[in-house]
Amino acid sequence: MSNEPFKTHSFSATAQGLESSKEDWSELRSLLLAPEQSQLDELRERLDNPAIYARDVSRVLPDAFTLRGKGDQHLATALAPFVEEGFAAAVRKSPRAIVDAIAPIMGPAIRQAIVRTLQSMMQSLNYSLEQSLSARGLHWRIEAWRTGRPFAEVVLLHTLRYRVEQVFLIHRETGLLLHHVAADSVAVQDQHVVSGMLAAIQSYVQDSFGASKDQTLDHFQVGEWTVWIEEGSQAFLAGVIQGAPPTTLRQHFRDAMDRIQVQQADALSDFHGDTAPFTATHPYLESCLLAHYEAPPQRRAMGKWILGGVLLFGCAWWGWIAYQSHARWSHFLTQLKTEPGVVVTLAESTLGGYRLEGLRDPLAKDPSTMLIAAGLDPSKITAMWSPYYALHPSLITTRVHSMLQPPKTVTLTLESNILVASGSASVEWARDARHLAPFIPGISGYRDDSLMAISIPDLLLLVNHSVIRFNSGSSIVEPPELAKLQTVMAALRNLDLAASQSGRTVSLEVLGSADETGPETMNLQLSESRAHAVLAAIGGKQFSAATTITTGIDSPFLKQQRGSAGRSADKRIVLLHATLTEPPNTGEAVRP
Amino acid sequence: MQKKVCMLGGFAVGKTSLVRRFVTSLFSEQYHTTIGVSVEKKALSVDGEDVTLMLWDLYGDDEFQRIRESYLRGSSGYILVVDGTRKETLATALTLQQTVEGLLGPIPFAVIVNKSDVRAEWEVDDAALDELRQRGWSLFLGSAKTGDGVEPLFLTLADRMLRQAV
Ligand SMILES: Nc1nc2c(ncn2[C@@H]2O[C@H](COP(=O)(O)OP(=O)(O)OP(=O)(O)O)[C@@H](O)[C@H]2O)c(=O)[nH]1
Ligand SMILES: [Mg+2]
Numbered sequence: 001m002s003n004e005p006f007k008t009h010s011f012s013a014t015a016q017g018l019e020s021s022k023e024d025w026s027e028l029r030s031l032l033l034a035p036e037q038s039q040l041d042e043l044r045e046r047l048d049n050p051a052i053y054a055r056d057v058s059r060v061l062p063d064a065f066t067l068r069g070k071g072d073q074h075l076a077t078a079l080a081p082f083v084e085e086g087f088a089a090a091v092r093k094s095p096r097a098i099v100d101a102i103a104p105i106m107g108p109a110i111r112q113a114i115v116r117t118l119q120s121m122m123q124s125l126n127y128s129l130e131q132s133l134s135a136r137g138l139h140w141r142i143e144a145w146r147t148g149r150p151f152a153e154v155v156l157l158h159t160l161r162y163r164v165e166q167v168f169l170i171h172r173e174t175g176l177l178l179h180h181v182a183a184d185s186v187a188v189q190d191q192h193v194v195s196g197m198l199a200a201i202q203s204y205v206q207d208s209f210g211a212s213k214d215q216t217l218d219h220f221q222v223g224e225w226t227v228w229i230e231e232g233s234q235a236f237l238a239g240v241i242q243g244a245p246p247t248t249l250r251q252h253f254r255d256a257m258d259r260i261q262v263q264q265a266d267a268l269s270d271f272h273g274d275t276a277p278f279t280a281t282h283p284y285l286e287s288c289l290l291a292h293y294e295a296p297p298q299r300r301a302m303g304k305w306i307l308g309g310v311l312l313f314g315c316a317w318w319g320w321i322a323y324q325s326h327a328r329w330s331h332f333l334t335q336l337k338t339e340p341g342v343v344v345t346l347a348e349s350t351l352g353g354y355r356l357e358g359l360r361d362p363l364a365k366d367p368s369t370m371l372i373a374a375g376l377d378p379s380k381i382t383a384m385w386s387p388y389y390a391l392h393p394s395l396i397t398t399r400v401h402s403m404l405q406p407p408k409t410v411t412l413t414l415e416s417n418i419l420v421a422s423g424s425a426s427v428e429w430a431r432d433a434r435h436l437a438p439f440i441p442g443i444s445g446y447r448d449d450s451l452m453a454i455s456i457p458d459l460l461l462l463v464n465h466s467v468i469r470f471n472s473g474s475s476i477v478e479p480p481e482l483a484k485l486q487t488v489m490a491a492l493r494n495l496d497l498a499a500s501q502s503g504r505t506v507s508l509e510v511l512g513s514a515d516e517t518g519p520e521t522m523n524l525q526l527s528e529s530r531a532h533a534v535l536a537a538i539g540g541k542q543f544s545a546a547t548t549i550t551t552g553i554d555s556p557f558l559k560q561q562r563g564s565a566g567r568s569a570d571k572r573i574v575l576l577h578a579t580l581t582e583p584p585n586t587g588e589a590v591r592p
Numbered sequence: 593m594q595k596k597v598c599m600l601g602g603f604a605v606g607k608t609s610l611v612r613r614f615v616t617s618l619f620s621e622q623y624h625t626t627i628g629v630s631v632e633k634k635a636l637s638v639d640g641e642d643v644t645l646m647l648w649d650l651y652g653d654d655e656f657q658r659i660r661e662s663y664l665r666g667s668s669g670y671i672l673v674v675d676g677t678r679k680e681t682l683a684t685a686l687t688l689q690q691t692v693e694g695l696l697g698p699i700p701f702a703v704i705v706n707k708s709d710v711r712a713e714w715e716v717d718d719a720a721l722d723e724l725r726q727r728g729w730s731l732f733l734g735s736a737k738t739g740d741g742v743e744p745l746f747l748t749l750a751d752r753m754l755r756q757a758v
Contacts, residue, residue: 174596174666175631176646192594196631196646203662204628273594273668 134305162243163291165225168195169260169281171235171271175199178235178271178278181285198238202229230257234268239288249290256284325376329354332374339365340392342385353380361390363398389441396442403440404433407501410451418445424452426498459495460578463488463508468534468574472515475529477537485537488576493542495578500546503583508547508576510535513554515571527553534574594644595753596666597746600692601673602684603652606706609736610673611649614746619737626651629663638750645750652684661695669700669753671745676705676733679715700752702730704745709735 030037046052068075091098144151165186169179177195182188205217216236219228226245230237230253237257241249260281261268267277333347336356341364346357360367367385371378389399393414400419406412410423419437421430430453437446466488468481477485492508499506512531514523531551540549554575599607608626612618615632632647650663664670672689675681685703692701703724705716724731730748734741 171666174594174646174668175648176594176596176666190633192633192644192646193631196596196633196648200629200631200648200663203660203665207660207662273596275594 161292162241162245162249164239164241164245164249164289166191166240167256167285167288168198168238168240169235169278169285170195170199170238171268172199172202172232173234174271174273175203176271176273176275178275179281179285181282181289183289183291195238198227198229202236228253230254232257232261234271235260235264237285237288252288252290256288260284328375332371332376335370335374336367339367339370341365341390341395342367343388343390350382353377353382356381356383358383358385359388360385361392361395362387363395363402364390391442396440400437400440400443404436406433409497409501417443418447419443420450421446421448422450424454424494424497426502427453427455454494454498456495456498456580459491459498460580462491463495463576463578466576468530468576470530470572470574472517472572473526475512475526475533477533482537485534489538489542492538492547492578495580496543496547499580500544504546505581505583506547506578507581508549508578510538510549510551511554511575511577512551513571513573513575524553530572530574534576593641593754594646595668595750596646596648597749597753598664598667598670598692599647599649599673600670600685600688601652602675602678602681605652605673605675605678605681606736607652607671607673608649610671610704610706610734610742610745611647613736613739613742615647617739619739634746636747636750638747638754641754643750643754645746664692664695667692667696667699668756669702669749671749672701672703674703674705674716676707676714676716677710679720682716682720700749700756702732702745702749702752704732704734704741707735707737708733708740709737 046056065075140154141151143149144154147154163183166180166182166188168177168191170176171178175196175198177192180188180191180195182191201220202217206215209215216231217229219226221227224242226241228237228239228241228245228250230239230250235257237253237260239253263284264278264281329349333344336342337344341361343359344356345359346355348355356367367383368378371381389395396414397412400412400414404412406421407425407429410421410425410429413420413422419440421433421437425433430448430451434446434448437443466484468477468485470476470481471478492506495506498504510531512527512529512534514526514530516523518526528551531553535549535551538549540547543549554573599611601607603625604623608624608630609619611630611632612620615634626649628651630649632649634645634647636643636645648663648667650660670692672685673681674685682705689701693699705714705721707714721731721733730752732741732745732748734745736742
């Protein structure tokens with residue numbers, strides 16, 4: 001066996017020899033290293049077989065974590081993303097479970113937050129209500145408007161008087177005082193004992209009411225002092241406050257507690273009675289030593305304020321109404337005073353309204369309609385009007401028109417109390433007007449030299465005596481006859497006008513005739529065409545509906561009437577016959 | 593350094609009287625039962641180190657189950673008070689000790705058998721006292737009325753608490 005190694009060094013080694021030496025080697029190896037070999041195999045098996053390897057690692061994993069975690073933050077840093085991811089996945093997968101798990105923690109916290117918010121809302125609302133009616137309240141409203149801050153905030157800022165006198169930082173479990181600050185000139189009794197008692201009270205309350213750990217004594221009142229307790233997980237802050245602290249002050253306490261908790265996390269969990277580290281919390285505690293000085297608002301009964309407010313409002317309302325109706329009344333009065341035909345001799349306000357006395361032309365505007373138009377209540381106004389004739393030009397004109405009833409063709413104008421009539425009118429109207437005008441109040445004279453007076457009977461006479469002559473066998477109106485017709489037409493026009501103004505009607509017959517020479521039928525035709533020729537010359541279009549024109553043939557009766565058996569020339573004519581018809585049941589127009 | 597210490601024992605054994613004697617050096621014959629808890633403070637110097645003891649004087653209740661756990665929490669040590677004139681108060685103290693140890697673990701405590709000024713009336717005999725000593729407990733015989741054994745009681749406990757903390 002000892003010479004074996006030499007064999008390997010032999011240069012004459014053959015392939016066979018090499019083979020046999022290899023076998024020897026392995027034999028030697030197995031002889032020498034058998035126990036180690038099996039151990040190695042076992043180790044390899046352990047390393048290669050994931051099941052065994054996992055089991056082995058699982059045994060040391062917790063210890064490994066603890067060991068590494070103690071040393072530094074690397075483990076936490078390395079795991080953080082996976083934990084986060086895993087948590088997110090878990091939330092996605094089964095949110096219900098997560099909710100169930102965190103509900104007991106979040107529930108009370110949320111409840112408390114809501115309660116606090118509502119409390120501070122209520123408080124600010126109360127203050128706002130109390131202050132909004134006072135003079136000061138008004139002042140603050142202006143300030144709020146000026147500074148752009150909410151009114152409630154301004155009120156709180158002004159009205160509250162409080163002083164945080166002492167702040168205790170107390171270790172929750174032991175009740176030991178961790179740190180304490182007091183405002184200047186505050187007599188501190190024994191803060192350590194107070195601290196212990198506060199903790200004891202806290203425990204007592206919790207035990208007595210079987211409250212859970214998160215339901216703690218939040219504040220209590222001792223005379224004019226309020227003690228606020230702001231809970232942290234291992235410690236709590238207690239503030240002794242004189243006066244009425246605003247709920248917003250709570251936020252200071254909360255903030256201070258939160259900061260202390262973060263800053264002193266280690267010191268709090270390792271606390272064994274050494275309070276030295278907690279001197280570092282001094283600034284936080286001091287930040288809670290807030291105060292606000294101001295004479296306390298004079299708290300009067302809310303009811304009084306409301307009553308006062310209502311009364312004030314009532315007065316203001318009444319004043320406004322009174323002012324408005326007075327303004328309407330004086331406006332109405334000035335209107336009335338400038339109204340033609342109305343003279344106000346007395347205008348006074350009575351208990352329930354107003355009294356008016358004066359003169360009024362019956363033709364003037366009715367004051368009661370003016371009253372309604374001015375927005376006044378007619379039932380509140382008693383008026384006494386004595387009639388009179390007003391000499392105001394507009395009223396004189398109205399009066400003249402109502403008394404004289406002039407036809408449309410007449411124009412009446414006033415030239416300093418002289419009534420001037422122009423245009424045309426019937427003789428009757430012209431006569432009546434001449435009689436009446438001087439008696440109209442305000443009229444001192446009457447002139448009608450530019451008024452054309454028309455007499456209907458004269459016009460009728462003129463028309464009915466007109467004869468249009470024709471040459472033998474002709475139905476042409478010769479120029480001299482046409483000139484004659486012009487005057488007839490002017491008369492007809494006036495007649496038409498007069499008739500239409502008085503509601504009467506004019507009927508005009510145009511009657512043609514012929515001499516006896518020639519056959520009878522020819523003569524009849526000739527008579528008819530002569531009548532038509534005259535009608536055409538007159539031209540019916542220029543008359544109103546009051547005038548109707550008809551054509552016809554002169555009847556034997558008419559010939560007889562004229563009794564002219566004489567010359568044939570007298571028979572080659574056209575006669576006009578106008579008649580005036582009174583309207584049915586139309587009385588004469590009333591004239592004053 | 594501050595330490596919370598609870599005074600435990602049956603009713604009227606003299607817990608309040610002991611605290612008052614220790615804190616104010618006063619004593620009153622009148623008995624006003626403690627309602628709930630009363631906290632007192634005493635500043636000491638033990639081996640040159642300043643210690644403030646916060647003494648939680650609990651009301652004595654023989655029904656130990658009703659001892660309020662929340663009052664006990666955070667204590668660094670406690671004092672068991674036995675009324676020498678009433679034997680049953682010793683039993684109460686023993687049960688209380690067990691309860692407290694169950695809640696807070698093996699923290700330092702001391703026992704005082706009170707009212708030594710009326711030793712003649714004692715029901716608690718020497719055999720019972722020996723039994724306590726054999727347990728290795730710090731046992732004191734004293735009186736709130738005379739002040740006997742009061743200082744040593746508190747000082748010993750303070751010392752043990754400080755040594756424990758280090
Ligand atoms: N003679 C004598 N009387 C004592 C002594 N200590 C207390 N007392 C009296 O015992 C009574 C009860 O004492 P407290 O100190 O009030 O007893 P306590 O243990 O606090 O009682 P609770 O608060 O009800 O549990 C009082 O009347 C004390 O005067 C003492 O050392 N000697
Ligand atoms: Mg007592």
